[in-house]
Amino acid sequence: MGKIKIAIIGSCVSRDNFNSMFIPNYKRYYDCVFHQNQMSMISLMSNPIPYDISEVDGKLSAFDKRQFETELDKTALTNLLINQPDFLILDFFADSLMGVKEFGNSYITNKHLKFSETTLYKNNSKGNEITLSKSPENYFNLWKESVNSFFKFMNSQLPQCKIIINQARFTDEYIDKSTGNKEKINNKIYPIDTDFCNKWWKIFDEYIIQKFDVERISYDKKYFSVETHPWGMYHVHYQKEYYFDFTSKLLEILINGLKQKLDRVNNIQSNISNLQNLNLISNADFKNGKSFWSEWNSDFKIENDNIVGNKIVHINRGLLEKNKIASLWSNLIEIHSDAKKVFLLSFDMRVDDLTKFDEYQVFFAVRTFNKTNQYSQRDAIWYRYFDLSNISIKENEWTHLEFQIKPFDGKYLRLGPYIFKNGSVSWKNLKFSIVSL
Numbered sequence: 001m002g003k004i005k006i007a008i009i010g011s012c013v014s015r016d017n018f019n020s021m022f023i024p025n026y027k028r029y030y031d032c033v034f035h036q037n038q039m040s041m042i043s044l045m046s047n048p049i050p051y052d053i054s055e056v057d058g059k060l061s062a063f064d065k066r067q068f069e070t071e072l073d074k075t076a077l078t079n080l081l082i083n084q085p086d087f088l089i090l091d092f093f094a095d096s097l098m099g100v101k102e103f104g105n106s107y108i109t110n111k112h113l114k115f116s117e118t119t120l121y122k123n124n125s126k127g128n129e130i131t132l133s134k135s136p137e138n139y140f141n142l143w144k145e146s147v148n149s150f151f152k153f154m155n156s157q158l159p160q161c162k163i164i165i166n167q168a169r170f171t172d173e174y175i176d177k178s179t180g181n182k183e184k185i186n187n188k189i190y191p192i193d194t195d196f197c198n199k200w201w202k203i204f205d206e207y208i209i210q211k212f213d214v215e216r217i218s219y220d221k222k223y224f225s226v227e228t229h230p231w232g233m234y235h236v237h238y239q240k241e242y243y244f245d246f247t248s249k250l251l252e253i254l255i256n257g258l259k260q261k262l263d264r265v266n267n268i269q270s271n272i273s274n275l276q277n278l279n280l281i282s283n284a285d286f287k288n289g290k291s292f293w294s295e296w297n298s299d300f301k302i303e304n305d306n307i308v309g310n311k312i313v314h315i316n317r318g319l320l321e322k323n324k325i326a327s328l329w330s331n332l333i334e335i336h337s338d339a340k341k342v343f344l345l346s347f348d349m350r351v352d353d354l355t356k357f358d359e360y361q362v363f364f365a366v367r368t369f370n371k372t373n374q375y376s377q378r379d380a381i382w383y384r385y386f387d388l389s390n391i392s393i394k395e396n397e398w399t400h401l402e403f404q405i406k407p408f409d410g411k412y413l414r415l416g417p418y419i420f421k422n423g424s425v426s427w428k429n430l431k432f433s434i435v436s437l
Helices: 012-018 062-073 076-083 093-097 119-123 136-157 194-211 240-256 258-275
Strands: 004-010 030-037 087-090 100-103 106-109 162-166 173-175 182-184 215-217 301-304 311-317 342-351 362-369 382-387 399-405 412-419 423-436
Touching: 004 012, 004 076, 012 030, 012 240, 030 062, 030 076, 062 106, 076 136, 093 194, 136 194, 162 194, 162 240, 215 240, 311 412, 342 362, 362 423, 382 399, 412 423
Parallel strands: 004 030, 004 087, 087 162, 162 215
Antiparallel strands: 100 106, 173 182, 301 311, 311 423, 342 399, 342 423, 362 382, 362 412
């Protein structure tokens, strides 16, 4: 039996407990296989939002850019399915403080301070903000609908995953490092109404605890912020005692859940058949144009297929004498490769003129990375190119291709059509799915 796998949908009050700066030896006991940061439950369960990756610009850090992308592509649930956690920790920091913003026909968490400088956000700035302070009853109703949908998903798709509610709260005081006295945080940083936020955080917790079969981590003391916290003083950046208390309480839950862990190991493969039809590629049919694809080389064109409504991606280059790579890359797929997961890549491909193909004859690429903002082979932890040498294909005819992929390492995966120099090639019906975990 391997280490216990834990996922988090929540804020630093949960995630920091899986950081060696706070709990040095946590990896002895468990692995944090997935974290969706500060996402409202409403955003989590909303529809994906097509977008042009080039408009997620501005001065966003790689971490903040990834947050924005996941608010748009809504891949959190897919990432849970890929990584099959034993336990999922939820906290409701984002719903209590931020609320959501209408974005087209969907919602994102209202992180306007981070996202508002991007072109994409500016182009969608007219959407209403829905928050607890403005519309508490409407917000709560929308939140409950989303939570109910989420638990329906978890019960049907991840029934062996136990959900833990982290009942943390905003603190209104910090410990002055020079005097040791407790002082008000709102006098030092941007103020928030901690009483109001905590009231709603408690309402969210109690709704779920009363309605669903969950574990909880509760606290019988108040924690304070500190000026020496690695992320700075804030209403949920606590003294060290909090992280030790959380870990102690979590370990109690995990010990009691070890029997469930054994049962999960025996039964998990029975659920794989439910996942094999899931396509991990967003906008795999290109019906939403370039949405969810990045590093799009201008030589790739989206064209209509002969079948009404279908799209293909085509490239036609035949005069280059030197290598000039043409590639486009899928949405980032969070696989946490352990050299055991097996995936199936499939697509239909047509080569219009075999004589145009360069000497490499490469038509597709897959790469894994440990950072979200990486694309190049130089940064790849693992990579694989697919070429014509081991396949049978007829000129100017569609051929269906399938390849099993078993990356030995890498947290994230990207894939897409790829040629080194010349070729006249078309792709359609792309799919990347789970074979075994």
